[in-house]
Amino acid sequence: xxxxxxxxxxxxxxxxxxxxxxxxxxxxxxxxxxxxxxxxxxxxxxxxxxxxxxxxxxxxxxxxxxxxxxxxxxxxxxxxxxxxxxxxxxxxxxxxxxxxxxxxxxxxxxxxxxxxxxxxxxxxxxxxxxxxxxxxxxxxxxxxxxxxxxxxxxxxxxxxxxxxxx
Numbered sequence: 001x002x003x004x005x006x007x008x009x010x011x012x013x014x015x016x017x018x019x020x021x022x023x024x025x026x027x028x029x030x031x032x033x034x035x036x037x038x039x040x041x042x043x044x045x046x047x048x049x050x051x052x053x054x055x056x057x058x059x060x061x062x063x064x065x066x067x068x069x070x071x072x073x074x075x076x077x078x079x080x081x082x083x084x085x086x087x088x089x090x091x092x093x094x095x096x097x098x099x100x101x102x103x104x105x106x107x108x109x110x111x112x113x114x115x116x117x118x119x120x121x122x123x124x125x126x127x128x129x130x131x132x133x134x135x136x137x138x139x140x141x142x143x144x145x146x147x148x149x150x151x152x153x154x155x156x157x158x159x160x161x162x163x164x165x166x
Contacts, residue, residue, distance in 0.1 A: 005065070006072045007034060016043055020073065024065045026054070037069055 008023040018041045023034035035054030041047050052065045112120075 005068050009069065009072060009076075017041065017048065018043070020069065022069045022072075024052075024054075024068060027064060035065055037065055039066065039069060039073075 005025045005027065006022060007025065008021075010021045012019045012021075018039075020037075020039040020041070022037045022039070024037055025034060026032050035052060037050070037052050039047065039050040047070075050066045050070075052063045055063050055065065110117075
């Protein structure tokens with residue numbers, strides 16, 4: 001998350017209280033050293049105390065530097081405060097044709113790209129057509145292992161005209 005004034009934020013839980021340490025830029029003097037700030041809150045988000053060590057208003061626990069860190073914490077909590085992506089079931093959107101994703105062992109999953117799979121299929125088809133062309137000259141297709149019954153020639157010499165029957 002990007003903030004022009006809040007540059008470093010660290011938090012720790014000590015005795016069931018959140019201790020937040022932050023460093024903030026001066027609002028009027030951007031090139032000076034960062035101002036250290038600390039905030040102590042309860043678990044129910046009640047602020048016990050907060051101090052800004054770089055300005056006189058911060059000693060009264062009411063400067064804009066403390067407010068900027070509190071706004072930063074609120075925004076960060078809203079964006080990232082839920083469970084992490086590894087702690088919950090997948091929330092990505094599935095394509096329309098897929099209703100669910102079946103679990104499989106890694107060794108059973110094909111990780112080839114669609115381009116590589118098409119190239120492999122094309123190579124297989126090319127090899128099959130080459131095998132068929134090379135076997136046309138041989139006797140593979142001329143001799144059949146199945147015996148064909150002999151059909152006698154018709155006895156009548158009369159030719160049938162299909163148009164006369166209509």
